[in-house]
Amino acid sequence: MSVNDDPNAQQREFWRNADVWVQEQERLDAQLGHIGLAAMETVEGLPTEANVLDVGCGCGQTTLQWSERVGGSVLGLDISETLIDVARRRGAAHAAERPETAPIAFEIADAQTADIAALGAAASGRNGVFGGFDLVFSRFGVMFFADSAAAFANLRAATRPGGQLAFVCWQTPRQNPWLVTVNKAVLEIVEMPDGGGPAVDPFAFADPDFVSDMLGAAGWSDAGLESFETEVLYGVGSTLADTAQFAMDLGIARRALAGHPPELHAQAKDAVIAALAPFETPKGVVFPAAAWIVTARN
Numbered sequence: 001m002s003v004n005d006d007p008n009a010q011q012r013e014f015w016r017n018a019d020v021w022v023q024e025q026e027r028l029d030a031q032l033g034h035i036g037l038a039a040m041e042t043v044e045g046l047p048t049e050a051n052v053l054d055v056g057c058g059c060g061q062t063t064l065q066w067s068e069r070v071g072g073s074v075l076g077l078d079i080s081e082t083l084i085d086v087a088r089r090r091g092a093a094h095a096a097e098r099p100e101t102a103p104i105a106f107e108i109a110d111a112q113t114a115d116i117a118a119l120g121a122a123a124s125g126r127n128g129v130f131g132g133f134d135l136v137f138s139r140f141g142v143m144f145f146a147d148s149a150a151a152f153a154n155l156r157a158a159t160r161p162g163g164q165l166a167f168v169c170w171q172t173p174r175q176n177p178w179l180v181t182v183n184k185a186v187l188e189i190v191e192m193p194d195g196g197g198p199a200v201d202p203f204a205f206a207d208p209d210f211v212s213d214m215l216g217a218a219g220w221s222d223a224g225l226e227s228f229e230t231e232v233l234y235g236v237g238s239t240l241a242d243t244a245q246f247a248m249d250l251g252i253a254r255r256a257l258a259g260h261p262p263e264l265h266a267q268a269k270d271a272v273i274a275a276l277a278p279f280e281t282p283k284g285v286v287f288p289a290a291a292w293i294v295t296a297r298n
């Protein structure tokens, strides 16, 4: 299979191995929950029987939240089979506990290339009469495509005319210092291996002009970006050492430390603890954070 057939193969591999997103799902949900809810609250005027697509849904917290808010159906789509396994288990438990909420389906698919309308038709139970999603939503799940304009055009193709887009993405690393704080501390102890740069760049949509131009190129209208400045409670409810370990299990820190002896891991952990200490508060480690709430229409 060529890269043209499978443009996000590297992403699939990265997120298949995202076991920390499974193990730390509750902490990550607690960290990101209020930002996702803020984006949900900007969505107005959905029809009563709205069908919603949650892109890059991961372990599915926002997919379940949408099922409580709409009367149609909700489809959570993600490239990672590991994360969709978790989401399906959560979805089944949610449906058993809350049978009155909208039906949920989860599918493993690349949002850039999949026939999403066909998946939506099956999820809504309206094969043949599915007119497209009323809303395409994402909480930090749309910044990782090999070709963003192609992916957003593919998402638009599965959206009904007049349907909405709403997602959240991070602003700059400077406004979201948790990643830099942790990585800087680790990289003072170990070097980044060759080719060890970020496999995923969570800040790929930091530039608002890039995002609105890209959405325009993908055929979306009325793109708007609203700044959402907030805090994230990093490693909620845990000790500084526990939070340091959580931070080191994510992203570049983990890749940089792979294969190094335990003494270096211990030194890196001490460095991360020292770097996190200035952000410690009585409720835990708290970082400033800034996201864009992005909206558009088909």
Ligand SMILES: C[S@@+](CC[C@H](N)C(=O)[O-])C[C@H]1O[C@@H](n2cnc3c(N)ncnc32)[C@H](O)[C@@H]1O
Pocket: 008, 011, 015, 028, 032, 055, 056, 057, 058, 059, 060, 061, 062, 077, 078, 079, 080, 083, 109, 110, 111, 112, 138, 139, 140, 141, 142, 144, 145
């Ligand atoms: C930062 S995580 C966010 C997960 C979830 N939305 C949340 O807020 O917990 C990014 C997600 O995007 C997914 N993803 C990355 N590339 C994708 C693609 N091409 N198609 C579908 N999902 C993708 C990843 O597997 C991962 O679950």
